[in-house]
Amino acid sequence: MVSKGLLVVVSGPSGAGKGTICKELLKNNSQIKVSISATTRLPRTGEEDGVNYFFINRDKFENMIDGDDFLEYAMVYDNYYGTPKEYVMNNLENGNDVLLEIDIVGALQIKERFEDAVFIFILPPSLEELKNRIIGRGTETLSDIDKRYGSAISEIKQVIKYDYAVVNDDVSRAVKDIEAIIRAEKSRVLRNYEKILSKF
Protein backbone atom coordinates (compact mmCIF):
# COMPACT_ATOMS: atom_id res chain seq x y z
CA MET A 1 0.00 0.00 0.00
CA VAL A 2 3.03 2.27 0.12
CA SER A 3 4.18 3.84 -3.12
CA LYS A 4 7.33 5.62 -2.03
CA GLY A 5 10.14 3.98 -0.10
CA LEU A 6 10.76 4.31 3.60
CA LEU A 7 13.77 6.25 4.87
CA VAL A 8 15.07 4.38 7.93
CA VAL A 9 17.55 6.29 10.06
CA VAL A 10 19.56 4.14 12.49
CA SER A 11 21.55 6.18 14.93
CA GLY A 12 22.99 6.16 18.42
CA PRO A 13 26.18 6.90 20.33
CA SER A 14 29.59 5.50 19.40
CA GLY A 15 29.96 2.02 20.81
CA ALA A 16 26.26 1.21 20.81
CA GLY A 17 26.90 -1.20 17.98
CA LYS A 18 24.81 0.35 15.22
CA GLY A 19 27.30 -0.77 12.57
CA THR A 20 27.03 -4.45 13.52
CA ILE A 21 23.26 -4.28 13.63
CA CYS A 22 22.95 -2.58 10.24
CA LYS A 23 25.29 -5.10 8.62
CA GLU A 24 23.18 -7.96 9.93
CA LEU A 25 19.93 -6.23 8.92
CA LEU A 26 21.13 -5.81 5.34
CA LYS A 27 22.22 -9.44 5.14
CA ASN A 28 18.63 -10.63 5.59
CA ASN A 29 16.84 -7.86 3.72
CA SER A 30 18.12 -7.40 0.20
CA GLN A 31 15.24 -5.01 -0.58
CA ILE A 32 16.78 -2.39 1.73
CA LYS A 33 19.31 -0.12 0.04
CA VAL A 34 22.05 1.27 2.22
CA SER A 35 23.24 4.81 1.88
CA ILE A 36 27.01 5.06 2.06
CA SER A 37 28.31 8.17 3.78
CA ALA A 38 31.22 10.25 2.65
CA THR A 39 33.92 11.21 5.14
CA THR A 40 37.23 12.97 5.30
CA ARG A 41 38.55 10.78 8.12
CA LEU A 42 41.11 8.09 7.37
CA PRO A 43 39.93 4.48 6.90
CA ARG A 44 40.21 2.20 9.96
CA THR A 45 41.79 -1.21 9.49
CA GLY A 46 39.55 -3.32 7.30
CA GLU A 47 37.41 -0.44 6.04
CA GLU A 48 36.99 -0.18 2.28
CA ASP A 49 36.25 2.83 0.11
CA GLY A 50 32.74 2.59 -1.34
CA VAL A 51 31.76 -0.11 1.15
CA ASN A 52 32.05 1.43 4.62
CA TYR A 53 32.42 5.02 3.45
CA PHE A 54 33.43 7.05 0.48
CA PHE A 55 36.77 8.31 1.75
CA ILE A 56 37.31 11.68 0.13
CA ASN A 57 39.56 14.62 0.86
CA ARG A 58 38.53 17.89 2.42
CA ASP A 59 38.56 19.85 -0.85
CA LYS A 60 36.20 17.42 -2.55
CA PHE A 61 33.93 17.37 0.49
CA GLU A 62 33.72 21.15 0.63
CA ASN A 63 32.98 21.31 -3.09
CA MET A 64 30.06 18.95 -2.54
CA ILE A 65 28.80 21.13 0.33
CA ASP A 66 28.90 24.14 -2.00
CA GLY A 67 26.97 22.15 -4.63
CA ASP A 68 24.23 21.23 -2.10
CA ASP A 69 25.02 17.59 -2.74
CA PHE A 70 24.52 16.42 0.87
CA LEU A 71 21.31 15.49 2.64
CA GLU A 72 23.13 16.26 5.88
CA TYR A 73 26.72 16.73 6.87
CA ALA A 74 28.61 17.49 10.03
CA MET A 75 32.05 18.02 11.39
CA VAL A 76 32.70 15.44 14.13
CA TYR A 77 36.06 15.10 15.89
CA ASP A 78 37.70 17.30 13.23
CA ASN A 79 36.43 15.25 10.32
CA TYR A 80 33.54 15.77 7.94
CA TYR A 81 30.82 13.13 7.60
CA GLY A 82 27.95 13.50 5.15
CA THR A 83 25.17 11.70 3.29
CA PRO A 84 25.28 12.19 -0.49
CA LYS A 85 21.79 13.22 -1.57
CA GLU A 86 21.34 11.70 -5.02
CA TYR A 87 21.45 7.99 -4.14
CA VAL A 88 18.94 8.34 -1.31
CA MET A 89 16.44 10.43 -3.25
CA ASN A 90 16.54 8.20 -6.33
CA ASN A 91 15.90 5.06 -4.33
CA LEU A 92 13.05 6.57 -2.30
CA GLU A 93 11.41 7.82 -5.50
CA ASN A 94 11.66 4.33 -6.97
CA GLY A 95 9.93 2.86 -3.92
CA ASN A 96 13.00 1.28 -2.33
CA ASP A 97 13.63 1.54 1.39
CA VAL A 98 16.86 3.29 2.27
CA LEU A 99 18.88 2.71 5.43
CA LEU A 100 20.99 5.54 6.84
CA GLU A 101 23.40 4.64 9.63
CA ILE A 102 24.47 8.00 10.99
CA ASP A 103 25.49 9.78 14.14
CA ILE A 104 23.06 11.80 16.19
CA VAL A 105 24.00 15.20 14.81
CA GLY A 106 23.32 13.95 11.30
CA ALA A 107 20.11 12.18 12.27
CA LEU A 108 18.65 15.34 13.75
CA GLN A 109 19.46 17.25 10.56
CA ILE A 110 17.62 14.57 8.56
CA LYS A 111 14.66 14.90 10.90
CA GLU A 112 14.24 18.55 9.96
CA ARG A 113 13.99 17.69 6.25
CA PHE A 114 12.17 14.32 6.31
CA GLU A 115 9.36 14.30 8.81
CA ASP A 116 8.14 10.92 7.55
CA ALA A 117 11.47 9.14 7.97
CA VAL A 118 11.65 6.55 10.75
CA PHE A 119 14.17 7.31 13.50
CA ILE A 120 15.62 4.38 15.44
CA PHE A 121 18.05 4.90 18.33
CA ILE A 122 20.42 2.03 19.20
CA LEU A 123 21.12 1.83 22.93
CA PRO A 124 24.04 -0.05 24.51
CA PRO A 125 22.96 -2.62 27.14
CA SER A 126 24.59 -0.53 29.91
CA LEU A 127 27.10 2.25 30.53
CA GLU A 128 29.80 -0.27 31.49
CA GLU A 129 29.31 -2.20 28.27
CA LEU A 130 29.41 1.05 26.29
CA LYS A 131 32.82 1.95 27.73
CA ASN A 132 34.14 -1.59 27.11
CA ARG A 133 33.09 -1.41 23.49
CA ILE A 134 34.68 1.98 22.88
CA ILE A 135 37.93 0.73 24.44
CA GLY A 136 37.72 -2.64 22.69
CA ARG A 137 37.54 -1.02 19.28
CA GLY A 138 41.25 -0.28 19.75
CA THR A 139 41.44 2.40 17.10
CA GLU A 140 41.24 5.46 19.34
CA THR A 141 43.69 7.24 21.60
CA LEU A 142 42.91 7.43 25.32
CA SER A 143 41.80 11.03 24.92
CA ASP A 144 39.49 10.05 22.05
CA ILE A 145 37.99 7.29 24.22
CA ASP A 146 37.21 9.74 27.02
CA LYS A 147 35.76 12.22 24.54
CA ARG A 148 33.55 9.52 22.95
CA TYR A 149 32.37 8.12 26.28
CA GLY A 150 31.49 11.55 27.65
CA SER A 151 29.60 12.57 24.57
CA ALA A 152 27.86 9.16 24.34
CA ILE A 153 26.24 9.78 27.70
CA SER A 154 24.93 13.17 26.68
CA GLU A 155 23.90 11.81 23.28
CA ILE A 156 21.69 9.19 24.92
CA LYS A 157 19.54 12.02 26.31
CA GLN A 158 18.63 12.78 22.66
CA VAL A 159 16.69 9.50 22.46
CA ILE A 160 13.47 11.45 23.15
CA LYS A 161 13.72 12.92 19.64
CA TYR A 162 13.58 9.45 18.08
CA ASP A 163 10.59 7.23 17.28
CA TYR A 164 12.03 3.95 18.50
CA ALA A 165 14.75 2.73 20.87
CA VAL A 166 16.33 -0.69 20.36
CA VAL A 167 18.69 -2.13 22.99
CA ASN A 168 21.70 -3.87 21.51
CA ASP A 169 22.16 -6.64 24.08
CA ASP A 170 21.55 -9.34 21.45
CA VAL A 171 22.27 -8.47 17.81
CA SER A 172 19.82 -10.92 16.26
CA ARG A 173 16.98 -9.78 18.54
CA ALA A 174 17.80 -6.14 17.81
CA VAL A 175 17.70 -6.86 14.07
CA LYS A 176 14.31 -8.55 14.43
CA ASP A 177 13.06 -5.49 16.32
CA ILE A 178 14.13 -3.25 13.44
CA GLU A 179 12.57 -5.56 10.85
CA ALA A 180 9.31 -5.35 12.81
CA ILE A 181 9.56 -1.56 12.99
CA ILE A 182 10.03 -1.29 9.21
CA ARG A 183 7.12 -3.66 8.55
CA ALA A 184 4.86 -1.87 11.02
CA GLU A 185 5.68 1.57 9.65
CA LYS A 186 4.49 0.47 6.21
CA SER A 187 1.05 -0.12 7.72
CA ARG A 188 0.81 3.34 9.31
CA VAL A 189 -2.45 5.03 8.38
CA LEU A 190 -0.69 8.35 7.81
CA ARG A 191 1.46 6.73 5.11
CA ASN A 192 -1.52 5.14 3.37
CA TYR A 193 -4.48 7.44 3.88
CA GLU A 194 -4.78 8.76 0.32
CA LYS A 195 -4.53 5.28 -1.17
CA ILE A 196 -7.21 3.96 1.16
CA LEU A 197 -9.59 6.82 0.38
CA SER A 198 -9.08 6.40 -3.35
CA LYS A 199 -10.03 2.72 -3.06
CA PHE A 200 -13.15 2.99 -0.91
Added chain:
Amino acid sequence: MVSKGLLVVVSGPSGAGKGTICKELLKNNSQIKVSISATTRLPRTGEEDGVNYFFINRDKFENMIDGDDFLEYAMVYDNYYGTPKEYVMNNLENGNDVLLEIDIVGALQIKERFEDAVFIFILPPSLEELKNRIIGRGTETLSDIDKRYGSAISEIKQVIKYDYAVVNDDVSRAVKDIEAIIRAEKSRVLRNYEKILSKF
Protein backbone atom coordinates in the same frame (compact mmCIF):
# COMPACT_ATOMS: atom_id res chain seq x y z
CA MET B 1 11.84 -2.52 28.36
CA VAL B 2 8.06 -2.25 28.75
CA SER B 3 6.64 -2.73 32.21
CA LYS B 4 2.93 -2.48 31.54
CA GLY B 5 1.10 -4.48 28.89
CA LEU B 6 0.02 -3.16 25.52
CA LEU B 7 -3.65 -2.66 24.75
CA VAL B 8 -4.15 -3.67 21.10
CA VAL B 9 -7.46 -2.61 19.58
CA VAL B 10 -8.35 -4.42 16.34
CA SER B 11 -11.33 -2.91 14.64
CA GLY B 12 -12.92 -2.37 11.25
CA PRO B 13 -16.21 -2.66 9.41
CA SER B 14 -18.38 -5.79 9.39
CA GLY B 15 -17.09 -8.20 6.78
CA ALA B 16 -13.49 -6.99 6.87
CA GLY B 17 -12.56 -10.25 8.55
CA LYS B 18 -11.26 -9.01 11.89
CA GLY B 19 -12.59 -12.10 13.68
CA THR B 20 -10.63 -14.51 11.48
CA ILE B 21 -7.47 -12.46 11.83
CA CYS B 22 -7.71 -12.21 15.62
CA LYS B 23 -8.33 -15.94 15.96
CA GLU B 24 -5.20 -16.68 13.91
CA LEU B 25 -3.17 -14.07 15.81
CA LEU B 26 -4.06 -15.64 19.17
CA LYS B 27 -3.17 -19.12 17.91
CA ASN B 28 0.47 -18.10 17.42
CA ASN B 29 0.83 -15.71 20.36
CA SER B 30 -0.15 -17.27 23.64
CA GLN B 31 1.22 -14.26 25.53
CA ILE B 32 -1.64 -12.12 24.18
CA LYS B 33 -4.76 -12.20 26.34
CA VAL B 34 -8.04 -11.69 24.54
CA SER B 35 -10.78 -9.61 26.02
CA ILE B 36 -14.18 -11.24 25.52
CA SER B 37 -17.00 -8.80 24.93
CA ALA B 38 -20.44 -9.03 26.43
CA THR B 39 -23.47 -8.69 24.18
CA THR B 40 -27.23 -8.91 24.33
CA ARG B 41 -27.53 -10.24 20.76
CA LEU B 42 -28.31 -13.91 20.19
CA PRO B 43 -25.46 -16.32 19.42
CA ARG B 44 -24.85 -17.11 15.75
CA THR B 45 -24.48 -20.76 14.76
CA GLY B 46 -21.26 -22.11 16.27
CA GLU B 47 -20.73 -19.27 18.70
CA GLU B 48 -20.17 -20.23 22.33
CA ASP B 49 -20.82 -18.30 25.52
CA GLY B 50 -17.55 -17.27 27.16
CA VAL B 51 -15.59 -17.98 23.97
CA ASN B 52 -16.94 -15.65 21.28
CA TYR B 53 -18.94 -13.43 23.63
CA PHE B 54 -20.52 -13.43 27.02
CA PHE B 55 -24.15 -13.64 25.94
CA ILE B 56 -26.14 -11.85 28.62
CA ASN B 57 -29.62 -10.40 28.79
CA ARG B 58 -30.50 -6.75 28.63
CA ASP B 59 -31.20 -6.42 32.37
CA LYS B 60 -27.81 -7.80 33.33
CA PHE B 61 -26.10 -5.57 30.73
CA GLU B 62 -27.82 -2.44 32.01
CA ASN B 63 -26.90 -3.32 35.59
CA MET B 64 -23.26 -3.52 34.52
CA ILE B 65 -23.55 -0.13 32.80
CA ASP B 66 -24.92 1.32 36.06
CA GLY B 67 -22.03 -0.24 37.97
CA ASP B 68 -19.46 1.32 35.58
CA ASP B 69 -18.25 -2.18 34.76
CA PHE B 70 -17.59 -1.51 31.06
CA LEU B 71 -14.54 0.02 29.43
CA GLU B 72 -16.80 0.91 26.52
CA TYR B 73 -20.22 -0.15 25.38
CA ALA B 74 -22.54 0.69 22.54
CA MET B 75 -25.90 -0.12 21.09
CA VAL B 76 -25.41 -1.46 17.55
CA TYR B 77 -28.29 -2.75 15.43
CA ASP B 78 -30.55 -2.81 18.51
CA ASN B 79 -28.15 -4.87 20.59
CA TYR B 80 -25.71 -3.90 23.30
CA TYR B 81 -22.02 -4.75 22.96
CA GLY B 82 -19.49 -3.92 25.66
CA THR B 83 -16.03 -4.63 27.02
CA PRO B 84 -15.99 -5.71 30.68
CA LYS B 85 -13.40 -3.56 32.43
CA GLU B 86 -11.89 -5.78 35.10
CA TYR B 87 -10.23 -8.42 32.92
CA VAL B 88 -8.52 -5.86 30.69
CA MET B 89 -7.22 -3.68 33.51
CA ASN B 90 -5.87 -6.61 35.54
CA ASN B 91 -3.94 -8.02 32.61
CA LEU B 92 -2.45 -4.68 31.58
CA GLU B 93 -1.35 -4.03 35.17
CA ASN B 94 0.33 -7.45 35.22
CA GLY B 95 2.24 -6.65 32.04
CA ASN B 96 0.22 -8.82 29.69
CA ASP B 97 -0.84 -7.58 26.27
CA VAL B 98 -4.57 -7.48 25.76
CA LEU B 99 -6.35 -7.79 22.42
CA LEU B 100 -9.72 -6.10 21.94
CA GLU B 101 -11.62 -6.97 18.77
CA ILE B 102 -14.36 -4.37 18.63
CA ASP B 103 -16.45 -2.32 16.26
CA ILE B 104 -15.55 1.23 15.36
CA VAL B 105 -17.92 2.94 17.78
CA GLY B 106 -16.36 1.00 20.65
CA ALA B 107 -12.81 1.55 19.44
CA LEU B 108 -13.27 5.31 19.37
CA GLN B 109 -14.59 5.24 22.94
CA ILE B 110 -11.48 3.31 24.00
CA LYS B 111 -9.33 5.90 22.26
CA GLU B 112 -10.68 8.64 24.50
CA ARG B 113 -9.67 6.72 27.64
CA PHE B 114 -6.44 4.99 26.55
CA GLU B 115 -4.26 7.29 24.54
CA ASP B 116 -1.39 4.78 24.57
CA ALA B 117 -3.43 1.89 23.19
CA VAL B 118 -2.57 0.77 19.64
CA PHE B 119 -5.38 1.12 17.12
CA ILE B 120 -5.39 -1.19 14.11
CA PHE B 121 -8.02 -0.94 11.38
CA ILE B 122 -8.72 -4.04 9.29
CA LEU B 123 -9.60 -3.18 5.68
CA PRO B 124 -11.32 -5.53 3.21
CA PRO B 125 -9.39 -6.05 -0.04
CA SER B 126 -12.10 -4.20 -2.01
CA LEU B 127 -15.70 -3.03 -1.83
CA GLU B 128 -16.87 -6.00 -3.92
CA GLU B 129 -15.17 -8.46 -1.60
CA LEU B 130 -16.67 -6.69 1.41
CA LYS B 131 -20.19 -7.14 0.05
CA ASN B 132 -19.52 -10.79 -0.81
CA ARG B 133 -18.32 -11.47 2.72
CA ILE B 134 -21.33 -9.82 4.35
CA ILE B 135 -23.66 -11.85 2.12
CA GLY B 136 -21.60 -15.03 2.51
CA ARG B 137 -21.92 -14.93 6.27
CA GLY B 138 -25.54 -16.03 5.71
CA THR B 139 -26.77 -14.98 9.13
CA GLU B 140 -28.32 -11.65 8.21
CA THR B 141 -31.55 -10.63 6.55
CA LEU B 142 -31.37 -8.73 3.26
CA SER B 143 -32.16 -5.49 5.05
CA ASP B 144 -29.38 -6.18 7.58
CA ILE B 145 -26.94 -6.80 4.72
CA ASP B 146 -27.79 -3.46 3.11
CA LYS B 147 -27.50 -1.70 6.45
CA ARG B 148 -24.11 -3.29 7.16
CA TYR B 149 -22.73 -2.59 3.70
CA GLY B 150 -23.83 1.04 3.79
CA SER B 151 -22.38 1.63 7.19
CA ALA B 152 -19.16 -0.25 6.35
CA ILE B 153 -18.43 2.28 3.62
CA SER B 154 -18.89 5.23 5.95
CA GLU B 155 -16.99 3.41 8.72
CA ILE B 156 -13.94 3.05 6.47
CA LYS B 157 -13.65 6.86 6.44
CA GLN B 158 -12.87 6.58 10.19
CA VAL B 159 -9.55 4.88 9.39
CA ILE B 160 -7.82 8.27 9.80
CA LYS B 161 -8.42 8.01 13.55
CA TYR B 162 -6.41 4.78 13.74
CA ASP B 163 -2.66 4.23 13.97
CA TYR B 164 -2.38 1.37 11.48
CA ALA B 165 -4.37 -0.06 8.57
CA VAL B 166 -3.97 -3.72 7.63
CA VAL B 167 -5.55 -5.06 4.43
CA ASN B 168 -7.13 -8.48 4.84
CA ASP B 169 -6.40 -9.94 1.42
CA ASP B 170 -4.28 -12.73 2.93
CA VAL B 171 -4.95 -13.74 6.53
CA SER B 172 -1.47 -15.01 7.34
CA ARG B 173 0.17 -11.87 5.91
CA ALA B 174 -2.26 -9.68 7.84
CA VAL B 175 -1.44 -11.57 11.05
CA LYS B 176 2.28 -11.08 10.44
CA ASP B 177 1.64 -7.35 9.95
CA ILE B 178 -0.11 -7.19 13.33
CA GLU B 179 2.65 -9.18 15.03
CA ALA B 180 5.17 -6.67 13.64
CA ILE B 181 3.04 -3.75 14.83
CA ILE B 182 2.89 -5.15 18.38
CA ARG B 183 6.62 -5.81 18.43
CA ALA B 184 7.45 -2.38 17.02
CA GLU B 185 5.16 -0.56 19.46
CA LYS B 186 7.08 -2.11 22.36
CA SER B 187 10.20 -0.30 21.09
CA ARG B 188 8.51 3.12 20.91
CA VAL B 189 10.60 5.71 22.72
CA LEU B 190 7.49 7.24 24.28
CA ARG B 191 6.69 3.92 25.98
CA ASN B 192 10.25 3.51 27.31
CA TYR B 193 11.61 6.97 27.98
CA GLU B 194 11.57 6.87 31.78
CA LYS B 195 13.24 3.46 31.86
CA ILE B 196 15.97 4.61 29.49
CA LEU B 197 16.69 7.76 31.50
CA SER B 198 16.85 5.82 34.74
CA LYS B 199 19.45 3.50 33.21
CA PHE B 200 21.79 6.07 31.65
